[in-house]
Amino acid sequence: MLSDLNYLTFTHLASLEVGHHFYWQVGNLKLHGQVFLTSWFVIALLLVASFLATKNIQRIPSGMQNFMEYVLEFIQSLAKNQIGEKEYRPWVPFVGTLFLFIFVSNWSGALIPWKLIQLPEGELAAPTNDINTTVSLALLTSLAYFYAGFSKRGLGYFRKYIEPTPVLLPIAILEDFTKPLSLSFRLFGNILADELVVGVLVLLVPLFVPLPIMALGLFTSAIQALVFATLAAAYIHEAMEGHGGEEHHEEHG
Amino acid sequence: MGMMETFFLLATEAHSEAAESGGFGLNFDLLETNLINLAILIGVIFYLGRKIVTNILIERRKRILEEIGEAEGRQRQAAEALADQQQKLAQAQAEAERIRKEAEATALAAKESILAQGAKEVENLRKKASEDLNTETERVLAELRQRVTELAIQRVESQLTSVLDESAQQELVNNSIALLGGNQ
Numbered sequence: 001m002l003s004d005l006n007y008l009t010f011t012h013l014a015s016l017e018v019g020h021h022f023y024w025q026v027g028n029l030k031l032h033g034q035v036f037l038t039s040w041f042v043i044a045l046l047l048v049a050s051f052l053a054t055k056n057i058q059r060i061p062s063g064m065q066n067f068m069e070y071v072l073e074f075i076q077s078l079a080k081n082q083i084g085e086k087e088y089r090p091w092v093p094f095v096g097t098l099f100l101f102i103f104v105s106n107w108s109g110a111l112i113p114w115k116l117i118q119l120p121e122g123e124l125a126a127p128t129n130d131i132n133t134t135v136s137l138a139l140l141t142s143l144a145y146f147y148a149g150f151s152k153r154g155l156g157y158f159r160k161y162i163e164p165t166p167v168l169l170p171i172a173i174l175e176d177f178t179k180p181l182s183l184s185f186r187l188f189g190n191i192l193a194d195e196l197v198v199g200v201l202v203l204l205v206p207l208f209v210p211l212p213i214m215a216l217g218l219f220t221s222a223i224q225a226l227v228f229a230t231l232a233a234a235y236i237h238e239a240m241e242g243h244g245g246e247e248h249h250e251e252h253g
Numbered sequence: 254m255g256m257m258e259t260f261f262l263l264a265t266e267a268h269s270e271a272a273e274s275g276g277f278g279l280n281f282d283l284l285e286t287n288l289i290n291l292a293i294l295i296g297v298i299f300y301l302g303r304k305i306v307t308n309i310l311i312e313r314r315k316r317i318l319e320e321i322g323e324a325e326g327r328q329r330q331a332a333e334a335l336a337d338q339q340q341k342l343a344q345a346q347a348e349a350e351r352i353r354k355e356a357e358a359t360a361l362a363a364k365e366s367i368l369a370q371g372a373k374e375v376e377n378l379r380k381k382a383s384e385d386l387n388t389e390t391e392r393v394l395a396e397l398r399q400r401v402t403e404l405a406i407q408r409v410e411s412q413l414t415s416v417l418d419e420s421a422q423q424e425l426v427n428n429s430i431a432l433l434g435g436n437q
Contacts, residue, residue: 060318066310111295115286118278198287206284214294 022122032130034119039127042104075099075229082233083240087152091236094144098137099229102128106191106221110198110214126221129195134188138180141232145179149239157239179235183228190224 022033053068061069075096079088082095108114109126117124127133149157161172194217201210280286 060314060321062314066314067306070310070313111291111298113286113288113291116279116281116288118276118280120276202284202287202290206287207289208293210287210290211293214290215297218294218298 020122022119032122032132034122034124035127035130035133038105038108038114038124039133042101042108042127045104045108046100071100072096078226078229079233082230083237087237087240088233091144091148091233095229095233095236098141098232099225102137102187102228103222103225105133106225107218109191109195110217110221125195126191128187128224129192131184131188134184135180137187137228138184141183141235142176142180144232145235145239148236152240160239183231187224187228190220194220 024031024033024036049064049068052064054065057065076088076092078099079092079095082088083091105126105128109129114124146157149160153159161169194213198210198214198217201213283289
């Protein structure tokens with residue numbers, strides 16, 4: 001379906017490389033190579049940043065250390081707000097990894113001129129504009145909140161399915177499927193849509209006109225990273241708390 | 254319209270080139286790679302973001318510096334207080350030691366004086382006792398003497414009454430007279 005977008009009406013103008021992938025064949029698996037390349041780039045970027053920040057730790061932080069500490073504080077406060085003062089600590093790495101990876105992925109897609117590098121097929125873009133990436137992140141979140149629930153409440157975790165009333169059991173079960181689904185599709189859809197809009201606009205009017213959309217894209221990208229991390233933390237909190245009463249569903253974008 | 258056509262031409266050319274090459278490569282087409290827009294966007298973000306981020310970081314650094322300064326001040330105060338109290342403790346210990354020594358000395362003196370006093374008292378008592386003993390002995394002796402004397406006198410008297418009858422008295426008197434003038 002997506003490849004239909006490929007040749008919209010401007011077949012003769014240029015192609016938007018949606019649905020084209022740079023395939024790597026590993027055994028029976030076909031991997032989307034361009035996603036791996038950009039993911040590795042993002043991971044390397046984060047690793048280098050962490051390394052630079054922790055290379056020469058000072059008591060009074062400056063430069064990179066200061067910046068990364070600020071980022072860490074931000075993530076900590078995010079996790080603390082969602083999970084609560086008592087339980088948030090062990091979840092900071094997970095939530096922080098989600099946020100940083102998604103954020104840097106999104107922004108790398110929006111800011112780095114990937115198109116300078118030409119692949120045999122497909123094109124480099126944000127890793128998060130591939131559904132596989134976002135689904136894997138969302139499934140990890142599901143695993144995380146199941147783990148949180150079981151480790152905190154043991155088999156009592158299942159009580160949350162029939163907690164207010166057993167009538168809601170089907171919905172409660174359904175929720176376990178909709179959570180990763182909505183997480184992954186929200187992120188994937190936002191990023192892909194943003195890149196598509198920018199791509200189309202660039203094809204139509206190459207100069208200056210796409211700029212506001214690109215700026216908006218940066219904003220949405222940041223918000224999406226925040227939303228993903230926040231919702232993951234909220235799900236973890238909910239699994240640990242039980243009483244699925246208060247839902248933190250704020251559907252952004 | 255002419256410009257638009259050039260665009261189309263450029264774009265199709267670039268696209269066909271890319272499609273033809275089919276391998277890794279670099280694409281320096283300014284328009285197709287969106288380089289200009291990205292450069293502007295990155296520039297703007299750097300220009301705006303740099304200031305904000307720098308401000309935040311400077312603020313943070315300043316806050317940390319202040320907090321560390323405060324903490325260090327508190328630490329210094331605490332160290333000072335600790336030294337102060339330690340000094341006081343040492344003083345108190347010295348005082349305690351002094352008091353203990355003094356007390357020991359006092360105790361010793363008291364002990365000695367009490368011992369001396371006791372010894373003196375014992376001595377006094379002994380003296381008094383011996384005195385008492387002496388006087389008692391003397392009294393008893395005197396009593397005994399008197400009693401003995403009395404008994405002797407009694408005995409003598411009784412014997413006298415039995416022994417000294419008229420003739421004996423006569424004889425005695427005679428003897429005495431004889432003694433007085435026996436030589437004549």
